[in-house]
Amino acid sequence: METSQFHEEHRLQRSGLVHPLWVRATHWLNALxxxxxxxxxxQIYDASPIFPRFMFPMSITLGGWLAGALQWHFAAMWLxxxxxxxxxxxxxxxRRLFAKFFPLSPRAIWRDLASALAGKLSHADLSRYxxxxxLAYLVAIADLIVLVLSGLAxxxxxxxxxxxxxxGGYDDARVVHFxxxxxxxxxxxxxxxxxxxxxxxxxxxxxxR
Numbered sequence: 001m002e003t004s005q006f007h008e009e010h011r012l013q014r015s016g017l018v019h020p021l022w023v024r025a026t027h028w029l030n031a032l033x034x035x036x037x038x039x040x041x042x043q044i045y046d047a048s049p050i051f052p053r054f055m056f057p058m059s060i061t062l063g064g065w066l067a068g069a070l071q072w073h074f075a076a077m078w079l080x081x082x083x084x085x086x087x088x089x090x091x092x093x094x095r096r097l098f099a100k101f102f103p104l105s106p107r108a109i110w111r112d113l114a115s116a117l118a119g120k121l122s123h124a125d126l127s128r129y130x131x132x133x134x135l136a137y138l139v140a141i142a143d144l145i146v147l148v149l150s151g152l153a154x155x156x157x158x159x160x161x162x163x164x165x166x167x168g169g170y171d172d173a174r175v176v177h178f179x180x181x182x183x184x185x186x187x188x189x190x191x192x193x194x195x196x197x198x199x200x201x202x203x204x205x206x207x208x209r
Contacts, residue, residue, distance in 0.1 A: 018126045018204040023096075026087040027205060033080035034144070034184060036062065036072055041181060043069035050178055081148060088141075101134045109135055123198045140187050143180050150177040 019027075039062035046055050047066040063069025091097035108131035115121040116132055129137070153164045153173040167173035195202050 017208055019208050021208065022086075022090055024205055024208055026083055026090075029079060029083045030087065030144075033076045033083060034188070036076035037080060037147075038181060038185060038188075039063075040069040040072035040076065044073060045178070050174055077148075077151065080144070084144060084148070100129055101138055104131060104134045104138075123201070126198075126201055126204050136187065136190070140184070143183050143187070147177065147180045147184065150174075150180060 039060065042056035043058075043061035043063040044066065046058075046061065047069075049055055061069065063072050088097075112121060112131040116130075121130060121132075149163060150167055150173050152160055153167045154170065154177060157164050157170050157173070164170060164173060167176050
């Protein structure tokens with residue numbers, strides 16, 4: 001695995017490429033789908049809130065009303081699923097997933113987290129992820145999978161009884177979906193802050209270099 005990581009980093013250094021085209025394309029499509037699903041999901045939530053005292057302001061929701069929000073939500077859902085499958089398959093075939101995100105250890109995470117909090121974490125080489133980034137991206141991938149599965153348990157509850165059962169039932173599936181959405185929102189917020197701190201990372205995700 002370390003050999004695979006070494007070859008990947010060496011190849012990127014020689015070409016000057018930080019993110020190949022397929023990574024950039026799937027990243028931005030995934031971002032679009034996730035944000036549309038989140039905003040429309042908030043409108044759907046407001047139609048039948050899990051926590052009656054908590055509602056999302058209409059100004060930050062998408063769809064205008066329940067039917068409109070559902071149309072946006074399902075359209076983005078298919079984009080998210082298709083794009084996610086392409087991202088995972090290409091990552092596995094090219095072994096980029098292993099080269100970029102592993103190895104990963106608790107010690108490395110604590111070390112890089114301490115460095116980040118102290119403002120001493122280097123961002124000189126954008127082709128390499130630090131341990132905190134690796135953990136964050138892996139959690140985000142897992143969270144998106146949970147979002148899709150819990151969404152299916154809600155949308156097709158009768159057709160997927162096993163999936164509904166794994167979520168603890170229909171009502172619990174809604175709670176799981178809400179919590180996964182909240183985690184994704186937190187990830188996006190932190191991601192935007194980190195991009196503001198290291199603006200070169202945005203340029204690399206746009207140009208690849």
